[in-house]
Amino acid sequence: MISVNRKLRLAVQLISLLGFLWLFLQTEYRGTDELAYPVSLLFRLDPLALLAAFFAPGESNLFLLWPALLLLGLTVVLGRFFCSWFCPLGALLDLLGGPFRRQQLNFIGWPKLKYYLLVVLTLAALCGLQLFGLFDPLSIFLRSLTLVINPVWNLLANGLFDWLYQAELPLVSPVADRVYPFFRDFLLAFRQPVFLLGLFTAAVLLVLVLLERLQPRFWCRNLCPLGALLGVCSRHSLLQRVPQTDCADCRFCSSRCRMGASGTQAVHSAECIRCLDCLEFCPHQRIEFNFGTRSTDKFDLSRRSLLTASVGGVLLAPLAAAAPLSTKSRNDLIRPPGAVIEEEFLRRCIRCGECMKVCIGGALHPDLLRGGAFSLWSPVLVARLGYCEYDCTLCGQVCPTGAIRLLQVKEKRKTKIGLAVIDKNRCLPFAQGEECLVCEEHCPTGKKAIVFERRKVLVGSDPQELLQPRVLTELCIGCGICETRCPVAGQSAILIVSEGETRTPQRLL
Amino acid sequence: MLGRRQFIRQCLHTACAAGVAGSVPQLLLPPVASAAQDAVLAVRVGEDIPQLVRQTVAALGGMKNFVKPDETVVVKPNIGWDRPVEMAANTHPLVVQTVVLLCLEAGAKKVQVFDRTCNDPRRCYVSSGIQQAVKAIDSTKAEIVHMDRRAYRDLDVPGGKALSRWSFYLPALEADRLINLPIAKHHSISTLTLGMKNLMGVIGGNRGMLHRKIAESMADINAVIHSDLTLIDATRILVANGPQGGRLEDVEVRNTLIASPQIVTADAYAATLFGYQPQQIETILAGHHRGLGEIDLAKVKRL
Numbered sequence: 001m002i003s004v005n006r007k008l009r010l011a012v013q014l015i016s017l018l019g020f021l022w023l024f025l026q027t028e029y030r031g032t033d034e035l036a037y038p039v040s041l042l043f044r045l046d047p048l049a050l051l052a053a054f055f056a057p058g059e060s061n062l063f064l065l066w067p068a069l070l071l072l073g074l075t076v077v078l079g080r081f082f083c084s085w086f087c088p089l090g091a092l093l094d095l096l097g098g099p100f101r102r103q104q105l106n107f108i109g110w111p112k113l114k115y116y117l118l119v120v121l122t123l124a125a126l127c128g129l130q131l132f133g134l135f136d137p138l139s140i141f142l143r144s145l146t147l148v149i150n151p152v153w154n155l156l157a158n159g160l161f162d163w164l165y166q167a168e169l170p171l172v173s174p175v176a177d178r179v180y181p182f183f184r185d186f187l188l189a190f191r192q193p194v195f196l197l198g199l200f201t202a203a204v205l206l207v208l209v210l211l212e213r214l215q216p217r218f219w220c221r222n223l224c225p226l227g228a229l230l231g232v233c234s235r236h237s238l239l240q241r242v243p244q245t246d247c248a249d250c251r252f253c254s255s256r257c258r259m260g261a262s263g264t265q266a267v268h269s270a271e272c273i274r275c276l277d278c279l280e281f282c283p284h285q286r287i288e289f290n291f292g293t294r295s296t297d298k299f300d301l302s303r304r305s306l307l308t309a310s311v312g313g314v315l316l317a318p319l320a321a322a323a324p325l326s327t328k329s330r331n332d333l334i335r336p337p338g339a340v341i342e343e344e345f346l347r348r349c350i351r352c353g354e355c356m357k358v359c360i361g362g363a364l365h366p367d368l369l370r371g372g373a374f375s376l377w378s379p380v381l382v383a384r385l386g387y388c389e390y391d392c393t394l395c396g397q398v399c400p401t402g403a404i405r406l407l408q409v410k411e412k413r414k415t416k417i418g419l420a421v422i423d424k425n426r427c428l429p430f431a432q433g434e435e436c437l438v439c440e441e442h443c444p445t446g447k448k449a450i451v452f453e454r455r456k457v458l459v460g461s462d463p464q465e466l467l468q469p470r471v472l473t474e475l476c477i478g479c480g481i482c483e484t485r486c487p488v489a490g491q492s493a494i495l496i497v498s499e500g501e502t503r504t505p506q507r508l509l
Numbered sequence: 510m511l512g513r514r515q516f517i518r519q520c521l522h523t524a525c526a527a528g529v530a531g532s533v534p535q536l537l538l539p540p541v542a543s544a545a546q547d548a549v550l551a552v553r554v555g556e557d558i559p560q561l562v563r564q565t566v567a568a569l570g571g572m573k574n575f576v577k578p579d580e581t582v583v584v585k586p587n588i589g590w591d592r593p594v595e596m597a598a599n600t601h602p603l604v605v606q607t608v609v610l611l612c613l614e615a616g617a618k619k620v621q622v623f624d625r626t627c628n629d630p631r632r633c634y635v636s637s638g639i640q641q642a643v644k645a646i647d648s649t650k651a652e653i654v655h656m657d658r659r660a661y662r663d664l665d666v667p668g669g670k671a672l673s674r675w676s677f678y679l680p681a682l683e684a685d686r687l688i689n690l691p692i693a694k695h696h697s698i699s700t701l702t703l704g705m706k707n708l709m710g711v712i713g714g715n716r717g718m719l720h721r722k723i724a725e726s727m728a729d730i731n732a733v734i735h736s737d738l739t740l741i742d743a744t745r746i747l748v749a750n751g752p753q754g755g756r757l758e759d760v761e762v763r764n765t766l767i768a769s770p771q772i773v774t775a776d777a778y779a780a781t782l783f784g785y786q787p788q789q790i791e792t793i794l795a796g797h798h799r800g801l802g803e804i805d806l807a808k809v810k811r812l
C-alpha cells in the first residue's frame with residue numbers, strides 16, 4: 001500500500017521537475033524584451049550560488065538570492081527535504097537511475113566525502129577560486145539540459161517531423177503536420193540549439209546516472225556539495241525521524257533507504273532527506289517523523305581529513321593563480337555584454353548555463369580553456385557560431401549571481417565586448433580582388449562601425465577600383481554579427497578579439 | 510485516311526511527348542510571361558498610408574487585376590532587421606496591413622506574410638510592427654508566419670549567369686500570387702535595395718555569397734521567382750547606413766508609393782528618388798537585360 005505521504009512527495013517531486021522544465025522552456029525570447037517569468041528561479045534558490053556571490057568581490061545583489069536564504073531557513077526547520085522533494089537532479093536520478101539500481105553496495109566512509117568537498121570548495125572560494133559551479137547539482141542539471149538534453153530532443157523531434165513531412169505517409173503525416181505547430185511553438189526551440197562541449201557534459205551526466213548502479217543516489221549521498229551544505233543545516237533541524245538508526249531486530253531500513261541514512265555509518269539527521277518512504281516500507285509501523293525530538297548524532301568527520309581538505313582548498317586558489325593569465329596570451333576570450341571584470345566574473349559565475357540557453361543569437365557557448373584551466377563551462381561568445389543581438393539584454397536578465405549585470409538596452413548598445421579585426425589574407429576584397437560587403441551590411445551600430453574605402457588596386461596586372469572594408473575601432477562593439485555572417489568558408493575573414501572591451505578599459509589596442 | 514499503324518505510332522508519339530512535358534517540374538519553367546505585359550507604373554504621394562496604398566493600387570486597376578477570388582497570395586515585405594518603424598529599415602506595417610486587406614477584399618483564399626530575416630526572426634517580426642499589424646486584421650485567412658525550414662528546395666536557375674542552382678523557399682513559388690513589398694533603402698554594395706533585392710528574402714542558402722556578383726545574382730533569382738505586383742514603400746526612405754540604418758538622421762520622409770506589375774520598372778522609378786538614373790544601378794540594368802521589365806521611364810505608361 002502506498003501511503004499518502006509518499007504519493008504526495010512523488011507528486012511534488014514530479015510537479016517541481018516539470019515546473020523547472022517549463023521555466024527552462026520559457027528561458028527564451030517570446031516577443032517581449034523582458035522575460036515574463038523568473039526563469040532562473042532554480043539558481044536563486046541555490047545556497048551554493050549564494051555562497052559564490054557572497055565570497056565574490058564587488059557589490060553583491062543579495063536581493064536576487066533571497067530565496068536561497070529562505071531555503072536554508074526552511075532546511076533548519078524541516079531538514080534536508082529539498083533533496084527528495086524539489087531537487088531536479090535528484091528527481092532525474094530517481095527517474096533515469098531507476099532501471100540501473102541493484103542491491104545497495106556499502107561504501108564505508110564515503111558519505112563524508114561530500115563534506116570534505118564542501119570544505120575544499122568553500123575555502124577555495126574564500127581564497128579567490130570559485131569552483132562551486134562545477135559540482136553544484138542544480139548547475140549540473142541545467143547545464144545538461146541546455147547543452148545536451150534540449151539539443152538532442154530538438155534533433156530527434158525535428159528529424160521525425162521532417163521525415164514525416166517529406167515522406168508524406170498516408171494518415172500519419174497529416175496528423176504529424178497537424179501537431180507540429182504545437183510542438184514548434186511550445187516544446188521545441190525556435191532554432192536547433194548546438195553547443196560546444198556537448199559530449200563532455202553528456203559524459204558527466206551519464207556517469208552520475210550510471211553510479212546509481214552502485215547505490216541509489218550515489219551522487220547525493222557521497223559527493224553532492226549542496227547536499228552537504230543542506231546536511232549541515234539539517235543536523236539540528238526540528239523535524240527528525242524516530243528512531244534514527246536501524247532497530248535491533250530489523251535491518252530493513254539499511255537496505256531500503258535511498259540515502260542509507262539509518263546505517264551505523266551515517267549521521268541520520270544530516271543524511272536523511274525526509275522523503276518519508278520509510279513510513280511506508282517499515283514492516284512494523286514503528287517509524288514516525290516529529291518536531292519534538294532532538295538529534296544526538298555528532299558529525300564523525302576526522303579532524304585530520306578536515307584539515308587536509310581546508311589546506312587543499314586554501315592551496316587550490318594560488319595553484320590556479322600561478323598559471324599565466326590567459327587574457328595575457330590570447331584574445332579570444334569574449335564574455336557576454338554586462339559581464340563584470342574577469343577576476344570577479346569567474347568568482348561569480350556558477351556555470352549554470354542559463355545565459356547560453358537564453359542567448360537569442362546562439363552566441364554563448366561553454367568555455368573549455370579560453371579563460372584558463374578553471375573557466376570550464378563559463379560562457380564565452382563564439383562569434384563564428386552566433387552573434388550578440390544589438391537590442392537584446394536577455395543574458396543579464398537570467399544571470400542569478402550578477403556575473404552578467406543587467407543592462408538597459410541603451411547601455412547595452414554602447415557596451416563593447418570586443419573588437420572586429422579583418423584578416424586581409426582571407427577577406428575577399430583584399431585577398432581575391434572581389435567585392436563583398438556582408439560585414440558592412442550587417443553591422444548594427446547606427447553609424448556603421450564597418451565602412452568602405454574605395455581603393456585602386458592591382459588585381460594581377462589589372463588596375464581596378466574596389467570597395468574595401470575597414471573597422472572603426474571607436475564604434476565597433478564586438479557584437480560579432482560580421483564574423484557570424486562572413487561568407488568565407490570555415491574560419492571567418494573578420495574576427496572578434498577581446499581588445500578594448502568596456503569591462504577592462506586598460507586592455508586597449 | 511489515317512492507317513491503323515500510323516494511328517498507333519501517332520498515339521505513342523503524343524504519349525511520349527506528354528510524358529516528357531509532364532515530367533518537367535513546373536517550377537523549372539522560366540516565368541517570362543511578365544515581359545509580355547505593358548510597361549506601366551503608378552506613383553502616388555500622400556500622408557495617410559492606408560489611403561495612399563489604396564489609391565496607388567487603384568491606379569493600376571485595383572487589386573482584382575492581380576488577385577483573383579480563391580487564390581493563395583504571398584505578401585513579401587522587408588522584415589529583415591530588428592529595427593522600429595521610424596528607422597525605415599523594414600516595410601511600413603500599415604503598407605503591409607493595407608495590402609493584405611486589399612488581397613482579402615479581392616477574394617483571396619489565403620494570404621501569408623513572411624520574410625527570411627537577417628537579425629533574429631522573432632525580434633524582427635515584433636520590432637518592425639508587422640507581426641502586430643497583420644494579427645490586428647484578425648482574419649483566419651491572413652497570417653504572418655516564420656519560415657518553415659523544411660520548405661526550402663534546391664532548384665535549377667534556367668539561363669542563370671551567376672548561379673546555376675540555388676535554394677528557394679517553396680511556399681513563395683507555389684502561391685498563386687506573389688506581391689513584393691520592399692522598402693527603398695540605401696545599400697552599400699548594390700547602391701540601393703529595392704524590389705529585386707527584396708526577393709532575396711525567399712531564398713535559402715548562404716546569401717552572403719551572392720554579394721560577390723550581386724547584380725547578376727539578383728537577376729538570376731528574379732528569373733525564377735515571379736512577382737505579380739511590386740509595391741515599393743517610399744513613405745520614408747533610408748539614404749545612408751543602409752540597409753539596416755538605426756539613425757533618424759539617415760531617414761527621409763517621402764510619403765511616396767510606387768507600384769508596377771514589373772519589378773524592374775518599379776525599381777527604376779524608385780532609383781530616381783535617390784537621385785540616380787536607373788541605368789546607373791547595376792542590379793536594375795541586369796534585370797532589364799534579363800527581360801524583367803522596362804527601365805526607360807520615358808517608355809513607361811504612367812497611370
